[in-house]
Amino acid sequence: MTSPDRDRIMARLHTSGTEHTVVPEAAIPPDSAFDPQEKITQLATLMGAMKTEVHVVETAGWVDKLKELARERGWEQLLYGPASPIGSAIETAWESDTDGLPALVAYTEPVESFKDKLFQIDAGITSTQGGIADVGAIVLWPTEEEPRLLSLVPPVHVAVLHADTITSSLAEMISVQNWAGGMPTNALLISGPSKTADIEFTLVFGVHGPKELVVFILK
Amino acid sequence: MGTGNSFDFERNIDAALADQQLKKNLRNAMDILVEKRRAVFTDPEALEQLRAAGNAIKRRALSKLPQLLEQLEAKCRQNGIQVHWAEDTAAANRIVLEIMRANDATELVKGKSMVSEEMHLNRFLKDHGIEALESDLGEFIIQLNGETPSHIIVPAIHKNKDEVAEIFHDKLPDTPYTEDVEELTRIARQAMRKLFARVKVGLSGVNFAIAETGTLLLVENEGNGRMSTTVPDVHIAVMGLEKVLEKLSDVPPLLRLLTGSATGQIITTYVNMITSPRKEGEKDGPKEVHLVILDNGRSRMLADPEFRETLLCIRCGTCLNHCPVYVRIGGHAYGHVYPGPIGKILTPQMEGLEQAGVLATASSLCGACGDVCPVKIPIPALIRRLRSESYDAKGDGTVSGHGYKKNLTETLVWKGWELVNVHPALNRLSTKMAGAMGKRLPKVGPLKQWTRARSAPKFAGKSLHDHELEKGGRDD
Numbered sequence: 270m271t272s273p274d275r276d277r278i279m280a281r282l283h284t285s286g287t288e289h290t291v292v293p294e295a296a297i298p299p300d301s302a303f304d305p306q307e308k309i310t311q312l313a314t315l316m317g318a319m320k321t322e323v324h325v326v327e328t329a330g331w332v333d334k335l336k337e338l339a340r341e342r343g344w345e346q347l348l349y350g351p352a353s354p355i356g357s358a359i360e361t362a363w364e365s366d367t368d369g370l371p372a373l374v375a376y377t378e379p380v381e382s383f384k385d386k387l388f389q390i391d392a393g394i395t396s397t398q399g400g401i402a403d404v405g406a407i408v409l410w411p412t413e414e415e416p417r418l419l420s421l422v423p424p425v426h427v428a429v430l431h432a433d434t435i436t437s438s439l440a441e442m443i444s445v446q447n448w449a450g451g452m453p454t455n456a457l458l459i460s461g462p463s464k465t466a467d468i469e470f471t472l473v474f475g476v477h478g479p480k481e482l483v484v485f486i487l488k
Numbered sequence: 489m490g491t492g493n494s495f496d497f498e499r500n501i502d503a504a505l506a507d508q509q510l511k512k513n514l515r516n517a518m519d520i521l522v523e524k525r526r527a528v529f530t531d532p533e534a535l536e537q538l539r540a541a542g543n544a545i546k547r548r549a550l551s552k553l554p555q556l557l558e559q560l561e562a563k564c565r566q567n568g569i570q571v572h573w574a575e576d577t578a579a580a581n582r583i584v585l586e587i588m589r590a591n592d593a594t595e596l597v598k599g600k601s602m603v604s605e606e607m608h609l610n611r612f613l614k615d616h617g618i619e620a621l622e623s624d625l626g627e628f629i630i631q632l633n634g635e636t637p638s639h640i641i642v643p644a645i646h647k648n649k650d651e652v653a654e655i656f657h658d659k660l661p662d663t664p665y666t667e668d669v670e671e672l673t674r675i676a677r678q679a680m681r682k683l684f685a686r687v688k689v690g691l692s693g694v695n696f697a698i699a700e701t702g703t704l705l706l707v708e709n710e711g712n713g714r715m716s717t718t719v720p721d722v723h724i725a726v727m728g729l730e731k732v733l734e735k736l737s738d739v740p741p742l743l744r745l746l747t748g749s750a751t752g753q754i755i756t757t758y759v760n761m762i763t764s765p766r767k768e769g770e771k772d773g774p775k776e777v778h779l780v781i782l783d784n785g786r787s788r789m790l791a792d793p794e795f796r797e798t799l800l801c802i803r804c805g806t807c808l809n810h811c812p813v814y815v816r817i818g819g820h821a822y823g824h825v826y827p828g829p830i831g832k833i834l835t836p837q838m839e840g841l842e843q844a845g846v847l848a849t850a851s852s853l854c855g856a857c858g859d860v861c862p863v864k865i866p867i868p869a870l871i872r873r874l875r876s877e878s879y880d881a882k883g884d885g886t887v888s889g890h891g892y893k894k895n896l897t898e899t900l901v902w903k904g905w906e907l908v909n910v911h912p913a914l915n916r917l918s919t920k921m922a923g924a925m926g927k928r929l930p931k932v933g934p935l936k937q938w939t940r941a942r943s944a945p946k947f948a949g950k951s952l953h954d955h956e957l958e959k960g961g962r963d964d
Contacts, residue, residue: 272572272573274573274574274575274579274783275573277575278573278575278729278781278783278787279554279557279558281783281787281788281790281791282553282554282557282729282787282790283554284791285553285554285787285790285791285796286791286793287550287551287553287554287790287791287796288551288552289551289793290547290550290551290793290796291547292544292547292548292551293540293543293544293547294544295537295540295541295543295544296537296541297538297541297740297741298534298537298538298541298741300740315754319757376771377771378771379771379772380719380771380772383771384685384719385685388681388685403754404744404754404755405754405755406755406759412770413769413770413771416770416771416772416773417714417718417772417773418718418719418772421711421714421715421718438740439739439740439743440737440740443736443737443739443740444737448701448736449700449701449735449736449737451701452701452702452703452736452761452763453763454762454763454764454765454766454767454770454773455718455760455761455762455763455773456703456761456763457714457758457759457760457761458755458758458759459757459758460755460756460757460758461757462757463709463710463711463757463758464709464710464757465625465626465673465709465710466642466709466751467624467625467626467629467642467643467644467710468625468629468644468647468649468652468669468672468673469516469517469648469649469669470517470520471649471669473669473670473673475673475677476625476673476676476677476710476711476712477623477677477680477710477711477712477714477715478710478711478714478715478757478758479711
């Protein structure tokens, strides 16, 4: 599709002589490379400093830890994706006993019919695509099974991260997971709960997104 | 986009300098930002390497700009994003309005976007019966108070919490006065959650657009950017055409430079990458995504090998924080959307020298902006070039208003200066005259201006040259 504005802009760009711009040789400084244990420590330390609650747990025991937290915090509803990689583990764990646990709410409808409910839920749980050690962030690629607002609207976001999906840097993640080969509808790096410092640089958490972020790192 | 004839830079500066509260708020804030940046870039050598890499990546993008924009457009279309081109801000505003009307929308919720400020979008939409609602906390505060941003990263930085408390109490219904920042933030969250649940169209800016994959990348801490681009049915992203990068692997170093320079963070809370509207089967996200690519003078800047470097800018705002002029007068005094050093070089090129050339005079040329710029824009050199463009009617000026300040008196003065300095006899005569008459210089014209806030120059009775001759020096 073409428009008069596009044609005029493009004509000016093509005759600008910008192809003669000098491009200096300058290598990107190498990122730190961490071993598996360092990746966990680095990520947990940096995210912890940004008020993220990080739990390093054995893969087998993570759901028990989730139940423990859920009871302790008194969440009333927990939003999840039944067909997500963690969906069945959660359902199984909730089958055995539900005493003091939040009601599970499945995000399976389009947001149009779900919005009113969604804005009332107090916690949401998602899987992750990976983690980035050197800046301390988790990576989410929301899907049909785990929609985008699951990690944004509820005041608490719980994320489940497999330790072996943590890379040392963003550059490594982009290359190892071949992001250039195809990006999802939405990809996110998240380094902590929502925050602002717009009033006198006083740091306040939970201005628009979650007030709390809990990360389970599964070994 | 300018404030037209009502823009009086000197009056603005006088008013800003007289405002003690503003001075205090700014000083505190800028000290914090400078310190935070220093704390994140601890190794000067590593920072230099990173800046060099950032500069090279952006230069490479500029060297291929037309091709990269074509690639971005093709990729976005392939992904289902609708791409629009706007030669100027009026065209960009019309595009947004058409999208609003096509969706029967009377409200627009906005994430933070400087390009939308450049477009004066809120005012334009208001004139057409549409309300644009700012959702970034800082933008929300100043919108309530009928102001514009005074800083490109921290828009309400000129306000302290007492002033914010007053604004909330006055402008938000049933809001008790509180200076508690947590409470103020909670009040804003509540107001805005209602908004997000209701509004059908969201608008955002773009920090980087990646041609390789057709991805729009946004950084933020609050989550209002994610809300504005995820909850409404329609997402409109507006970007200046210089925001395009060649590939995803260009992102990590620039991201580090951007967040480190802007707010002293190694990464923001959210990095939000958008590559398509909602796909079949997906439960949420906008069903339509529009990308508006704005020129507004940028392609003209690109045609000048020196001024082209203005387009390296990643809008981190660190040049504002380090500028001794900005820190004393604040953003509003500049009277235009982009304040501080970057505004001094950007605005005159967008608006023309008659309109905004005076901005380039508000610099001591201390060089701090150039030293801290994460992509190494030679801001002081470009300020000097704009100053001389204002006078010099010859040469190959590309900026509108080239030579507008050229006048007979100044031309004659400089001709005289040249004459006196190439003829030794005239030079001797003139230094003698200055020595004899210097104390009695009449304070009129430019000298009156100069001495408004400075002491008048005092010429020595005897020139240095004569002193040296008396001490036995020789003319060679």
